[in-house]
Amino acid sequence: MKKWGADFFSLVLFLFSFSACLLSIHIRTKTTMLGYDIGKLKSEEAELLINNSLLKMELSKITAKQWLLNFIGSEEKKE
DSSP: OHHHHHHHHHHHHHHHHHHHHHHHHHHHHHHHHHHHHHHHHHHHHHHHHHHHHHHHHHHHHHHHHHHHHHHHHHHHHHO
C-alpha cells in the first residue's frame, strides 16, 4: 500500500511540474509575441507622427496663403 502512495505522489508531482513548465513556456511565448507587437506599433506610431507633422506643415502653408490672399483682397478694397 505504501508503494502505491509513493507512486501516486510521484505522479502528482510530475504532473504539477509538467504543468508548471507548460505554463512557463506559454507565458514566455506570449511575452515575446507582445514585444513584437509593441515594436511594430512603435514604428507605426513614428510613421504616423511624421505624417501628422507633414500634414500640419502643409495646412499652415495653405492657411498662410489664404490669409495673405484675404489680406491683399481687403487692402485692395480699401483703396
